[in-house]
Amino acid sequence: NAGVTQTPKFQVLKTGQSMTLQCAQDMNHEYMSWYRQDPGMGLRLIHYSVGAGITDQGEVPNGYNVSRSTTEDFPLRLLSAAPSQTSVYFCASSYVAGPYNEQFFGPGTRLTVL
């Protein structure tokens, strides 16, 4: 099993550009989520999904879109990048939502918006 994979590992964008961060898992997990990590802020939840076809907003959803067409994939789209979106982005998955299920994190995507 590859676990949770994320691509790309690094990305530099100019303000106003769009891009999609890819996330895939091969563990047949129902719950998937996207976090951003900024210095001194811990991880903040952007969007999450409890299953294919179902998505919901987290703590900081503005400027980001998600979709969940399959169980395996959960892409994160930046429609018009802004410098405030410079961050490290982590995708995570677990069997289902809730505290008894371990979240497995991907290796992260480091994004810089100029």
Add this chain to the structure above:
Amino acid sequence: TQLLEQSPQFLSIQEGENLTVYCNSSSVFSSLQWYRQEPGEGPVLLVTVVTGGEVKKLKRLTFQFGDARKDSSLHITAAQPGDTGLYLCAGDNNGNQFYFGTGTSLTVIP
């Protein structure tokens, strides 16, 4: 809104010393998790505590959930260089979301 505050933010100690990291909130959580993150990698789950007053031990690491389920602590005995990393607490609000703490960066000097 940052619901969980961790202290200290940075900690540098000598190998063999003991340390405690705190995770505090004004909110009640149904459970609390502790993660360790190494540079360039995603967080890895260490433990989940779900009952007020619960204590869990993982080798030299002891985790405690406060009686009121608003706070937690992580105590490391005889720290080793391999314990170096960023320690994160995360609280579950009995829904589908986890709220992460601000993180404690630990460096253990050989």
